[in-house]
Amino acid sequence: MSTARKSSKVTPRMRPASSDLLSERELRGIIATVLRLAKVTGAEETEVHIDDVNDALTRFANNAIHQNVAERGITVSIRTVVDSRTARATTNRLDEDSLRAAIDSSISLAHRQPRDPRLLLMPGKQNYRPVRRYFQNTARITPQDRARAVRRACDLAIKHGQVAAGIFSTGLSQSAIGNSRGLFAAYRETHSAFSITMQEPPAASWAKANSADVRAFDTQRLAVRASENAHRAVNAREIPPGRYTVILEPAAVLDLVGFLFYDFAATAVADKRSCLNGRMGTQLFAKNITITDDVYHPLQLGPPFDGEGIPRQHVQLVDRGVPKSLVYSRRSAKAAGKKPTGHGFPLPNEYGEAPMNLVFSGGDSSIENMIATTDHGFLVTRLWYIREVDPYEKVMTGMTRDGLFLVENGRVTSAARNFRFNQSLLEMLRNVELLGPAVRATGEESFEMVVPAMKVRNFHFSEVTKF
Amino acid sequence: MWDLCTLSLDTARTRGATYGDVRVMHHRQRDLTTKNGQVGTLAQSESIGLGIRVLASGAWGFASTGRLTREGVSACAAQAVSIAKASALAKRRDVVMAPEAAYIDSWQSPFRKDPFEIPLETQLALLLAADAEMRRVQGVTLTETDMQFRKIDCWFASTIGSRIHQRKVISGCGIAATSFQNDEIQKRSYPNSFGGQHALQGYELIESLDLLKHAPFVAEEAVLLHSAAQCPEKTGTLILGGSQLGLQIHESIGHPIELDRVLGEEANFAGTSFLTLDQLNHLKYASEIVNVVADARLDHGPGLGTFAYDDEGVPAQCTNIIKDGAFRGYLSNRETAHLIGLNRSSGTMRTEGWNRLPIIRMTNVSLLPGSWDFDDLIAGTDDGILMETNRSWSIDDRRYQFQFSTEIGWEIKGGKKIHMLKNPSYSGITTEFWNSCDAICKFDHWTLWGTPNCGKGQPMQTMGTGHGASPARFRNVHIGAAFSNQ
Numbered sequence: 047m048s049t050a051r052k053s054s055k056v057t058p059r060m061r062p063a064s065s066d067l068l069s070e071r072e073l074r075g076i077i078a079t080v081l082r083l084a085k086v087t088g089a090e091e092t093e094v095h096i097d098d099v100n101d102a103l104t105r106f107a108n109n110a111i112h113q114n115v116a117e118r119g120i121t122v123s124i125r126t127v128v129d130s131r132t133a134r135a136t137t138n139r140l141d142e143d144s145l146r147a148a149i150d151s152s153i154s155l156a157h158r159q160p161r162d163p164r165l166l167l168m169p170g171k172q173n174y175r176p177v178r179r180y181f182q183n184t185a186r187i188t189p190q191d192r193a194r195a196v197r198r199a200c201d202l203a204i205k206h207g208q209v210a211a212g213i214f215s216t217g218l219s220q221s222a223i224g225n226s227r228g229l230f231a232a233y234r235e236t237h238s239a240f241s242i243t244m245q246e247p248p249a250a251s252w253a254k255a256n257s258a259d260v261r262a263f264d265t266q267r268l269a270v271r272a273s274e275n276a277h278r279a280v281n282a283r284e285i286p287p288g289r290y291t292v293i294l295e296p297a298a299v300l301d302l303v304g305f306l307f308y309d310f311a312a313t314a315v316a317d318k319r320s321c322l323n324g325r326m327g328t329q330l331f332a333k334n335i336t337i338t339d340d341v342y343h344p345l346q347l348g349p350p351f352d353g354e355g356i357p358r359q360h361v362q363l364v365d366r367g368v369p370k371s372l373v374y375s376r377r378s379a380k381a382a383g384k385k386p387t388g389h390g391f392p393l394p395n396e397y398g399e400a401p402m403n404l405v406f407s408g409g410d411s412s413i414e415n416m417i418a419t420t421d422h423g424f425l426v427t428r429l430w431y432i433r434e435v436d437p438y439e440k441v442m443t444g445m446t447r448d449g450l451f452l453v454e455n456g457r458v459t460s461a462a463r464n465f466r467f468n469q470s471l472l473e474m475l476r477n478v479e480l481l482g483p484a485v486r487a488t489g490e491e492s493f494e495m496v497v498p499a500m501k502v503r504n505f506h507f508s509e510v511t512k513f
Numbered sequence: 514m515w516d517l518c519t520l521s522l523d524t525a526r527t528r529g530a531t532y533g534d535v536r537v538m539h540h541r542q543r544d545l546t547t548k549n550g551q552v553g554t555l556a557q558s559e560s561i562g563l564g565i566r567v568l569a570s571g572a573w574g575f576a577s578t579g580r581l582t583r584e585g586v587s588a589c590a591a592q593a594v595s596i597a598k599a600s601a602l603a604k605r606r607d608v609v610m611a612p613e614a615a616y617i618d619s620w621q622s623p624f625r626k627d628p629f630e631i632p633l634e635t636q637l638a639l640l641l642a643a644d645a646e647m648r649r650v651q652g653v654t655l656t657e658t659d660m661q662f663r664k665i666d667c668w669f670a671s672t673i674g675s676r677i678h679q680r681k682v683i684s685g686c687g688i689a690a691t692s693f694q695n696d697e698i699q700k701r702s703y704p705n706s707f708g709g710q711h712a713l714q715g716y717e718l719i720e721s722l723d724l725l726k727h728a729p730f731v732a733e734e735a736v737l738l739h740s741a742a743q744c745p746e747k748t749g750t751l752i753l754g755g756s757q758l759g760l761q762i763h764e765s766i767g768h769p770i771e772l773d774r775v776l777g778e779e780a781n782f783a784g785t786s787f788l789t790l791d792q793l794n795h796l797k798y799a800s801e802i803v804n805v806v807a808d809a810r811l812d813h814g815p816g817l818g819t820f821a822y823d824d825e826g827v828p829a830q831c832t833n834i835i836k837d838g839a840f841r842g843y844l845s846n847r848e849t850a851h852l853i854g855l856n857r858s859s860g861t862m863r864t865e866g867w868n869r870l871p872i873i874r875m876t877n878v879s880l881l882p883g884s885w886d887f888d889d890l891i892a893g894t895d896d897g898i899l900m901e902t903n904r905s906w907s908i909d910d911r912r913y914q915f916q917f918s919t920e921i922g923w924e925i926k927g928g929k930k931i932h933m934l935k936n937p938s939y940s941g942i943t944t945e946f947w948n949s950c951d952a953i954c955k956f957d958h959w960t961l962w963g964t965p966n967c968g969k970g971q972p973m974q975t976m977g978t979g980h981g982a983s984p985a986r987f988r989n990v991h992i993g994a995a996f997s998n999q
Contacts, residue, residue, distance in 0.1 A: 101972070102596075103971060103972055104599075104600075105781075105971055106603065107776075107777050107778040107779075107780055107781070108605070108776070108777050108778070109605060110603055110604050110605040110606075111572065111573075111599075111600040111602075111603040111604060112573065112778055113573060113575070113778075113870055113872075113971075114572075114573060114574050114575065114596045114597070114599065114600040115574075115575040115576070115577075115596070115869075115870050115972070116575070116576045116577070116592055116593075116596060117576075117577050117868045117972075118576075118577065118578050118579070118580070118589075119562065119577070119578070119579045119868055120579060121560070123558075132555075133555040133556065133557075134555070134556040134557075135556065135557045135558065136556070136557075136558035136559070136560075137558070137559050137560070138559070138560045138561065138562065138579045139559075139561065139579075148559075151557050152557075154633075155555050155556070155557055155633060156555070158632070158633040158634050158637070159552050159555060159633075159634075159637055160552065160641075162551065162552065164551075188599070189574075189595065189596045189599035189600075190599045190602065192599070193599040193600060193602040193603050194602060194603075196603045197602055197603040200603055209777060209780075211777060211778070211779075211780035211781040212781040213781060213782075213971045215971075215972075241781055241782075242781065243780050243781040245777070245780060250780070252781070317548070317549075317654070317655045317691075318654045318655060318691075318693035318698075319655060319691060319693070319698060323693065324696070394552065394553065394554055394555055394556070395553060395554055396546050396547075396548040396553025396554060396657070430784070430909065430910050431907040431908060431909070431910070432907070433905040433906055433907045434905055435904075435905050435918055435938070435995045435996070436698075436936070436996070437698045438693070438696055438697055438698045441995070441996075443905060443907045443916050443918075443995060444907055445907065445908075445909045445910065445914070447784075447909070447910050448910075464909060464914075466907070466909075466914060466916060466940070468916075468994065468995050468996075468997070490782060506998065508940075508994050508995075508997065509914060509916070509940055509991075509994060510914075511909045511911075511913050511914035511942075512787075512911075512913045512914070512942065513909075513911060513913070
């Protein structure tokens with residue numbers, strides 16, 4: 047549904063970033079200071095997290111920039127342990143008095159709770175597999191670079207009598223963790239995203255991409271795609287709700303299957319709030335569904351360690367439709383007699399862990415092929431406001447948005463008014479007929495994952511809206 | 514703090530800003546949770562920083578920093594101006610702001626008991642006791658409790674001469690019991706789902722909610738839901754409990770009246786609104802008994818949308834949104850007010866923190882009480898379903914078509930609640946729904962509910978909003994679609 051035009055990838059003028067992140071030496075220095083102060087304050091164990099962000103976002107609407115922001119911030123989060131009790135205190139002030147106050151606060155909170163016999167000693171030094179997710183080309187993007195790209199997109203909208211809205215964000219961030227048992231891990235990444243909605247009243251369409259490397263996507267190509275689809279989306283027909291074959295573009299797949307991520311947490315299963323309770327090892331999904339959690343996948347982002355500094359493992363969650371494995375924090379692993387997989391959240395918390403880097407195996411079907419093999423169905427660009435209706439059957443509700451197209455006899459014949467769906471994800475993943483290549487997908491309802499486009503039969507649209 | 518504010522504004526002016534406003538904000542937060550009788554989260558945090566918004570070359574720029582040194586603040590202000598000048602590369606017209614007076618003021622939200630002065634042991638003991646009460650009930654498989662306290666200081670200054678300090682104290686708590694049986698998960702929460710009730714109050718809010726008293730009932734209902742009848746799919750009469758109605762107001766009135774959405778400024782993310790400018794003073798939004806206000810004044814109550822001044826330095830106001838069923842007003846700011854014929858902002862610019870730009874937000878968007886006693890409302894309903902406590906919520910990006918489900922329902926026959934229903938849901942079109950309202954309960958049943966987790970903006974901001982509501986009745990509503998499988 048998109049047409050390539052002259053490439054306009056954003057390449058920054060070579061100049062230093064306006065404000066860089068802390069160096070590893072500075073990170074280690076802050077951690078060493080906290081550990082020193084905590085030791086003399088009486089903490090038996092201490093863990094320090096540092097988050098360091100330098101982000102910027104240019105927002106546009108009505109064919110002009112209307113918001114344009116930048117943020118620079120560092121937080122230091124300190125967890126102490128005293129007598130099998132632990133608590134966390136966080137500050138964004140880096141002077142010794144403030145760090146000492148945060149340590150005192152953490153120890154004071156820890157002291158005033160019951161002992162936790164399940165609390166584990168902090169982990170010692172770990173080995174990490176390196177990942178490269180920091181690109182100078184992204185770090186050096188300036189507000190002027192973003193504004194020029196936005197201007198080109200808005201000019202395109204004006205040329206076609208449309209109205210553009212969206213964002214162009216770039217940034218750099220890092221996180222580090224160190225503890226009193228000698229563990230130290232640090233990770234830095236750059237990130238960039240361009241999202242655009244083209245409105246041709248009463249229709250609209252949307253396109254979005256993100257990457258650690260701003261050169262991985264072409265902002266103007268995304269604008270062209272949204273513009274063309276917005277034009278196709280005018281004169282939408284009202285079609286009765288019902289069960290239909292749907293072709294879900296990757297963003298639509300992502301925003302649905304993203305709601306499954308916490309079900310693979312061992313703690314969620316132990317708490318009996320996972321849809322996988324009593325279903326592990328069964329043929330729950332179609333045989334063409336294989337899901338892994340893999341932070342090392344080349345299309346993934348995020349640190350290769352978890353909230354306690356444990357290295358993330360590659361975990362095969364679903365093998366040809368059968369849920370095989372869960373992810374474990376150190377605590378849930380011990381309770382289950384398993385090894386931790388490096389997916390724990392920072393302690394203390396009640397949720398345990400979750401896979402944050404889901405990768406679905408894809409197929410080789412193009413969206414064009416999915417359309418060509420569909421007698422009667424819909425092509426879905428994007429979904430919106432998805433919420434869980436039934437946690438065990440994993441029924442989700444939500445709306446189609448920004449481009450719903452009727453497919454008849456192997457081709458797109460018109461736009462359609464948006465539907466509400468009430469659809470079980472378990473049923474949906476049993477009804478997948480075709481898969482596209484897995485891509486890094488980005489939407490607005492879920493964090494980014496690697497998922498394919500899907501052709502799904504019997505998708506349940508329950509009601510229709512007015513546009 | 515005022516020195517930092519002055520320095521940043523002076524720097525911005527020197528660099529070419531024609532307007533600027535700055536917020537130094539200090540957030541303190543305490544979070545406590547329990548799960549299955551064990552402490553879950555136990556954390557305290559503080560964050561202090563400065564955010565400055567400027568107009569330069571007719572366009573906006575914003576920058577923020579946690580580095581509160583003279584060098585850090587000056588650099589931040591200069592960066593904001595530089596960003597504004599970059600914005601001007603893609604502007605269509607210069608920003609024009611409605612006039613506003615300058616204010617020198619200091620305000621603190623009233624509270625009786627500072628939650629940060631209450632011993633942590635007391636707070637944890639209450640949560641663990643409520644957790645234990647719920648776990649006494651056989652069939653409960655998961656118990657959860659939470660408390661959250663925030664203290665926010667904001668020093669606001671602008672180039673028109675305002676210097677306003679505000680301190681807000683916010684408290685919240687809730688409990689929930691979950692039961693997994695026979696391939697079904699059922700859950701009950703008190704006093705509301707998704708974190709409970711939150712308000713601009715001190716620890717007195719927690720004490721007033723009497724978690725211990727309600728814990729056994731919450732747990733028992735979670736278990737009983739398994740054996741309850743399934744809510745049928747039909748078109749019929751619906752009575753909504755106050756907290757669910759609060760969320761209905763939030764989604765189908767509060768968001769559509771945000772003027773930035775109406776004007777397309779949220780088109781890429783939060784969406785737009787069916788309330789186009791031509792609808793103002795023309796649309797029959799609701800039945801004649803429906804009156805809705807957006808009221809940020811303390812007179813309205815200690816809501817999450819209560820303040821003395823918004824984050825643009827405009828005093829708190831009460832705006833008629835729906836008057837006798839007619840659509841009368843939007844939520845506006847100094848930049849958009851003139852577009853609806855106003856010469857002044859309605860005072861709804863709010864920011865999550867020092868590192869976020871103020872944007873138009875709900876304040877307390879409330880349905881004013883009606884005249885019904887709740888018992889009379891039930892007695893006066895021959896055939897209907899009462900639904901209470903939200904379980905899921907969803908609405909389209911122009912705020913027409915919605916679907917909500919609740920934790921529990923009750924079938925009403927012949928003026929009596931006759932039995933419990935599980936998996937209740939309802940759906941509809943916003944204006945059709947509100948025009949079907951034929952009864953609203955009186956002030957005795959009215960609560961100013963707090964929604965602490967409203968997401969909007971890019972980068973995303975989470976904001977607390979208030980929604981006063983008492984139970985109300987709606988006719989000819991589509992019930993049960995969420996669990997139909999046609």
